[in-house]
Amino acid sequence: MVENHRQLTLKVSEIFYSVQGEASRVGLPTVFVRLTGCPLRCTWCDTAYAFTGGETQTIGQVLYEVAKHPTHHVCVSGGEPLAQKNCLPLLTALCDDGCDVSLETSGALDISAVDPRVSRIMDLKAPDSGEVGRNRLANLAHLTHRDELKIVIASRGDYEWAKEQLREHALTDKCPVLFSPVAGQLEPRQLAEWILTDGLPVRFQVQLHKILWGNMKGK
């Protein structure tokens, strides 16, 4: 990283150490860097507290905080982290520091400039999110097997929509695809049974951190 990139600033909602609750790194001790702000308003959003507020920190300060924890797994999340332009040099700086970096992103913003060492966990917003119109379909062409695509499903209608996206865009040829139920809106078992009945080549997941800690901030 160019040394003066360490002076660039970001609005940071929180930095915390927990167990990764989703995707292929599930269960791994991980440091989370949650950036402030998001241009979307998903109906089922569970991190609305990150829309505003937070503390201005330099990239150097973030690296220092991250390095205090005994793991090299780092997840940059939000909000929508890519809404801050200095997210890109932050990701590169974390990679340069030897971290295994994942990025959780809404899929509404351009992912093409993300450092290729980063694993992008990208959402495809289903209709019940209220944000289906924000999906930036051009992002799909940039996904590789380092990345993962997550569809959060609130209803049978969302499920049918997700199945259609799998077919239309050959999503499982691009990267692993995750189907996740909206907590409190769709029974996890129901979604698992639909996937089994249809034999879909997707990974069913529930959010491990919510099983362990409920919807507690900083966990």
Ligand code: SF4
């Ligand atoms: S993109 Fe993520 S942070 Fe933004 S509203 Fe949707 S769920 Fe919440």
